[in-house]
Amino acid sequence: MPTNSKKMEFYDSIINQLPVGALSLGSFIHDDLKLTPKPPFIGPIRKSCLKNNEKVYELLKRSIEDAETNKSGLLRKLDIQDRRKRLIQSRVEFQKILDAVNNVLRYIDNDFKENPGREWLISNEYSLADISFGLLLHRLYQLGFENYYWAYGKLPYVESYFLRFKKRPTYQKLMPSNFKILKDIWQNTPANYKIGAGAGFLGMAMFAALAHK
Incomplete structure (x- = not known):
């Protein structure tokens, strides 16, 4: 039986390795999933x-063409972006991401099933692993994946866990606000694109989110 610290390391590892960024982008492309985004x-x-x-x-790509030094570092970044692009655009490849997330959720659901009465991920005490898992579930919920993954009895223990997690007094403090998420998107927007049409949408959305912080 693994110790609590080993179990926490294990859960942190499998949760943090999930490609949430690619999952988010792919969910914007594949309408057949019939998600309910928030x-x-x-x-x-x-x-x-x-x-x-x-x-x-x-x-x-342009930076690599113009670069005189550090091309290897830029090529590594481009390779990551290229693989990510293929993953999110291909429905077959994107399904592998969906399945990877599902495997983690099913594993955790089964772990709760085998340990009835345990309230949180590691024990009855709330831990850092619960923050990681709760944030993952919250992002999946925002993207509209709850019906795809756990609702309607698909993963009842995960569903119950998320309900408990949302009832915690610190839930609102832990969750990034809509404004924070949009701010991060804005900061990751290339500078020469911030004057384009997309910036107008982002700017208006940030203003609306700020008004409802």
């Missing part, structure tokens, strides 16, 4: 995120 991942923000990702890819 703010801020709705409307033009989805298109802006995809355009930003494409702009970063194009800027990396």
